[in-house]
Amino acid sequence: MSFIAKPKITHPGMPKNSLGLTAREYEGTMSTLCAGCGHDSITAAITQAVFELAIPPERIAKMSGIGCSSKTTAYFVGKAHGINTVHGRMPAVATGANVANRELYYIGVSGDGDTLSIGLGQFAHTIRRNLDMLYVIENNGVYGLTKGQFSASADLGSKAKRGEVNSFAPIDPVLFGMSLGASFVARSFSGDKAQLVPLLKAGLMHEGFALIDVISPCVTFNDHEGSTKSYAYTRKYSTQVVSADYVPRAAAISVSYEPGTVVSVDMHDGSHLLLHKVAADYDPTDRSKALGYLQEHRARGEIVTGLLFIDETRPDFHGITNTTSIPLVNLPMEKLIPGDAELKALQKDYA
Amino acid sequence: MQEAQPSRVNDFVLKLANVNGTGSASANGLLMKAIFRMGVPVMGKNFFPSNIQGLPTWYEIRVSKEGYVSRSGFVDLMVAMNAETYAKDVKEVRAGGYLIYDSTWPRDKSLAREGVTVFGIPLAKLCNESFPVARTRILMKNVAYVGALAALVDIDVAIIEQLLREEFAAKPKLVDSNLQAIKLGYDYAKQHFPCPLPLRLEKMNRTAGHIMIDGNTAAALGCLYAGATVGAWYPITPSTSLMDAFKMFCETYRKDPETGQRNFCIVQAEDELAAIGMVIGANWAGARAFTPTSGPGISLMNEFLGFGYYAEIPSVIFDVQRTGPSTGMPTRTQQCDLMLCAYASHGDTRHVCLYPSNPEECFYMAVEAFDLAEELQTPVFVMSDIDIGMNDWMCRELRWNDGYRPSRGKVLSREQIMALKGPLQRFLDVDGDGITYRTLPGVHAKGAYFTRGSGHAKSGKYTEDEVEYQEVVDRLLVKWETAKKMVPTPILTGSGRNKLGILSLGSCDGAVREAADQLARRGLQFDYLRVRAFPFGTDVQSFLDSHERVFVVEQNRDAQLLGLLKLETMVDPQKLTSIRQYSGLPIDCRCIVDGVTRTLKKVVAA
Numbered sequence: 001m002s003f004i005a006k007p008k009i010t011h012p013g014m015p016k017n018s019l020g021l022t023a024r025e026y027e028g029t030m031s032t033l034c035a036g037c038g039h040d041s042i043t044a045a046i047t048q049a050v051f052e053l054a055i056p057p058e059r060i061a062k063m064s065g066i067g068c069s070s071k072t073t074a075y076f077v078g079k080a081h082g083i084n085t086v087h088g089r090m091p092a093v094a095t096g097a098n099v100a101n102r103e104l105y106y107i108g109v110s111g112d113g114d115t116l117s118i119g120l121g122q123f124a125h126t127i128r129r130n131l132d133m134l135y136v137i138e139n140n141g142v143y144g145l146t147k148g149q150f151s152a153s154a155d156l157g158s159k160a161k162r163g164e165v166n167s168f169a170p171i172d173p174v175l176f177g178m179s180l181g182a183s184f185v186a187r188s189f190s191g192d193k194a195q196l197v198p199l200l201k202a203g204l205m206h207e208g209f210a211l212i213d214v215i216s217p218c219v220t221f222n223d224h225e226g227s228t229k230s231y232a233y234t235r236k237y238s239t240q241v242v243s244a245d246y247v248p249r250a251a252a253i254s255v256s257y258e259p260g261t262v263v264s265v266d267m268h269d270g271s272h273l274l275l276h277k278v279a280a281d282y283d284p285t286d287r288s289k290a291l292g293y294l295q296e297h298r299a300r301g302e303i304v305t306g307l308l309f310i311d312e313t314r315p316d317f318h319g320i321t322n323t324t325s326i327p328l329v330n331l332p333m334e335k336l337i338p339g340d341a342e343l344k345a346l347q348k349d350y351a
Numbered sequence: 352m353q354e355a356q357p358s359r360v361n362d363f364v365l366k367l368a369n370v371n372g373t374g375s376a377s378a379n380g381l382l383m384k385a386i387f388r389m390g391v392p393v394m395g396k397n398f399f400p401s402n403i404q405g406l407p408t409w410y411e412i413r414v415s416k417e418g419y420v421s422r423s424g425f426v427d428l429m430v431a432m433n434a435e436t437y438a439k440d441v442k443e444v445r446a447g448g449y450l451i452y453d454s455t456w457p458r459d460k461s462l463a464r465e466g467v468t469v470f471g472i473p474l475a476k477l478c479n480e481s482f483p484v485a486r487t488r489i490l491m492k493n494v495a496y497v498g499a500l501a502a503l504v505d506i507d508v509a510i511i512e513q514l515l516r517e518e519f520a521a522k523p524k525l526v527d528s529n530l531q532a533i534k535l536g537y538d539y540a541k542q543h544f545p546c547p548l549p550l551r552l553e554k555m556n557r558t559a560g561h562i563m564i565d566g567n568t569a570a571a572l573g574c575l576y577a578g579a580t581v582g583a584w585y586p587i588t589p590s591t592s593l594m595d596a597f598k599m600f601c602e603t604y605r606k607d608p609e610t611g612q613r614n615f616c617i618v619q620a621e622d623e624l625a626a627i628g629m630v631i632g633a634n635w636a637g638a639r640a641f642t643p644t645s646g647p648g649i650s651l652m653n654e655f656l657g658f659g660y661y662a663e664i665p666s667v668i669f670d671v672q673r674t675g676p677s678t679g680m681p682t683r684t685q686q687c688d689l690m691l692c693a694y695a696s697h698g699d700t701r702h703v704c705l706y707p708s709n710p711e712e713c714f715y716m717a718v719e720a721f722d723l724a725e726e727l728q729t730p731v732f733v734m735s736d737i738d739i740g741m742n743d744w745m746c747r748e749l750r751w752n753d754g755y756r757p758s759r760g761k762v763l764s765r766e767q768i769m770a771l772k773g774p775l776q777r778f779l780d781v782d783g784d785g786i787t788y789r790t791l792p793g794v795h796a797k798g799a800y801f802t803r804g805s806g807h808a809k810s811g812k813y814t815e816d817e818v819e820y821q822e823v824v825d826r827l828l829v830k831w832e833t834a835k836k837m838v839p840t841p842i843l844t845g846s847g848r849n850k851l852g853i854l855s856l857g858s859c860d861g862a863v864r865e866a867a868d869q870l871a872r873r874g875l876q877f878d879y880l881r882v883r884a885f886p887f888g889t890d891v892q893s894f895l896d897s898h899e900r901v902f903v904v905e906q907n908r909d910a911q912l913l914g915l916l917k918l919e920t921m922v923d924p925q926k927l928t929s930i931r932q933y934s935g936l937p938i939d940c941r942c943i944v945d946g947v948t949r950t951l952k953k954v955v956a957a
Contacts, residue, residue, distance in 0.1 A: 056796070057796045057799070058792070058793055058794065058795055058796040058798075058799065059793060061636075061792045061793070073801075074801055074813070078799065079796035079797075079799050080792070080796070080799050081790075081791075081792035081793075081798075081799050081800065081801075081802070082799075082800075082801040082802065083632075083635060083662075083801075083802040083803075084801065084802065084803040084804065084805065085628065085631075085658065085804070086628075086654050086655060086658050086804060089624060089625070089628045089654075089655065091625075091628075092620070092624070092625040092626075092627075092628025092629050092632065093628045093629070093631055093632035093635070094632060095583075095618060095625075095628075095629045095632060096581065096583060096618075096628065096629035096630060096631060096632025096633035096634070096635070096636070096640060097632040097633060097635055097636040097792070098632075098636075099581050099616045099618060099629070099632075099633055099638070100580070100581055100632070100633040100634075100636035100637060100638035100640065101636045101637065101638070101792065101793055103793060104636075104792060104793050121621055121622065121625075122621065122624075122625050122628070124621075125620070125621040125625065129618075318616075321613065321616055321617075322611065322612055322613050323612065323613050323615075323616045324607060324610075324612040324613060324614050325610075325612065328580040328581065328614070328615070328616060328633075328638050329580075329636060329637040329638050329791070329793075331580065331614055333578045333756065333757055335614060336575075336578040336580065336605065336614065337575075337576055337577075337578050337755070338575065338576070338604045339751065339753050340750070340751040340752070340753050342604065343572075343576070343749055343750070343751045344748075346572075347562050347748055347749060350562035350563055350564045351561075351562050351563075351748075
């Protein structure tokens, strides 16, 4: 980690977004993670995504649990509220916050331990509710802060730094999420910013639960030979099946693809997602076929990346529960409290 | 030979022994409501099993012209409808009392006791002859004994009829069949027994301005009137009916008439850990949110409760206490979570707890809990129990002041945030009361800060610095002192100059009051202090200081209230005497009178 405070000077020529803000204004405090940590690359990608989307910083709420990954919410958008909750329980806090104020962009950052071990239950139920949030798993297969124990995403046969071999089958968050009916599922790699940024943007604009599993190597405990979550292994075995381009509302679609290889998905806010099928036999809108494809390739030791599934038609939690379109926190108390006359009237049933 | 009984008008106890799942609850409710409508103070306690069908269940109805609405510890008339519990039920009847049983079948030999008059009514036979459908026959047996009781203790049948018409307004056919069953029982009793008995009812005018309501419903109304918009919960007996009631009220009062959209959101969580997490999240975002639960749920919520305490996020938790430890007896009452809630979670934590003594107070304290939680930025518990939460109590009508404005505490507005000189100091004690200024997400970028349960400095930033850490936890103690002055004050009954005192809380109240009256008739004068909140204020300390002996009455095995007094006040423990009932049944005044007299005899003897 670095202990030098970030200088506050901004180059006058730095590009500005439509709000007139530079990317610097979407940064947070200095990272305290190890040099080369995949998580820092993800932090940079998130910063770029929200800058490019020109989201007002105060309309972002950063949610996390406990672990190396969960620390990172302090490292981006310092001008947004953040909450570092308890281990594995960020989804519940995000649910409560989202229920109370549906107007914010909820960015949850979690790790494989936080999500797949201690927090698996809350993760599952938040997917079921299709809570409108971006949920990023910084997946490195190990517990970093407690010095390198295997996590639930460690692959069978993967080797720890000190030589121990993992003998338990992994939980794959992508397969898990897909099988629970997640409405947006993607996988990426911290070392592939070009792929990750558009996925983050699409996930943020998706109305519902957007799950992005990002392989994010732990340089200290899980980047050696024999690890299946190292930079080298991920680069060697990952293949992108669908690349996503996020096209903001009112922007012209300028990229040209071979006919038949591109699907355009309309997002709720009027923007579009252009899905480019790199693998011709992969369909990110057909859950069961996609699941089959992913399982098959997983069995071969391949890491399939890209936008793996999307369904923009499912209502989010507010839609399911028919909550008011005005955020509950903005409802005036006069509207919420029935008053003395009503209290008198309703007590007739109890007399 | 039966001795002639002195007349017992409006002063006796009925107990109904039933099998659960047979519809007895509604018949017993009807009975109690009819007595209430006759203007006679009445108490009803339901002792039911954690089961859907087939196990024993009892309902105790006390009629008291004096207005004593806790258990007396005696039974004058038993309706024994459950052969399985005959032996136990007959034993419970006070000498000179009565027992009614279903004489369709030959009288069981266990149903005989010297000094108890036994009446057999062929309830099943009467119903089988009158109703064709099997399920109706079972249900109507209960209604038929209500009819018999109407004759035996002089309940106004016109009132019963009116209640049935109200109950089944939408199903007139049911009114007819119920009335038919009432008549079956009524006529049989009139023909065969000396009606009315010496224990009987007479109309009074002591229930005007009162309602019959359970504490969970009243607490749910309190949440509605406090402006709570978010409820997150996991189903658990005995708190479930609180959220059911909240939902019912919200469906009536919180739906947009034009769009049909809900101005509230109830989340049924996957467990209690998630429920409290959601409540904390919603409060962090600025909504008033709550969760109803019971002891096992509180155990699960501990980690988040410590987070709420340290990160200073409001939340309101209703703990409808049930018998522990572990699963315990889920449908039986106790006050066994006093310690659990006061110090929930690891590390140095202390929490504000409110102790309502009846449903009426559940309503007002629910509102107060939301105000306190936001003013103090901390979790606040409202601790009722099964007795308060699930039994219908006779209460004064609830009142509302339309001038009420929720107290949202120190939340900076957009304008105040914009006017900040320099970055927000989230945990800086500006006012010296230990309560600092918070901001809500989405209001203004200048108000942003990072909420964490890890070590933090008063600026809100992460710290592992010993001075910075300690500054924050010490300031939390300043806030704790402020809380002492803000929570509901205890209520003193008596001159305050007696040497003997009783200190109690919550649902013990009725039994303590009655016991104090009984003891006064024996020449023992007591001052009674009912504690209504934790932390204890100076009133509690001075009560302890100014009495030579203080009896601490509570409903748990380990004298938890007494323990809290020892930990949190400067009391000399020698002067405290514990009186406890923790069988799972609501406390009765008998155990208090006995406990006090036994102790005083010992003291005198020594």
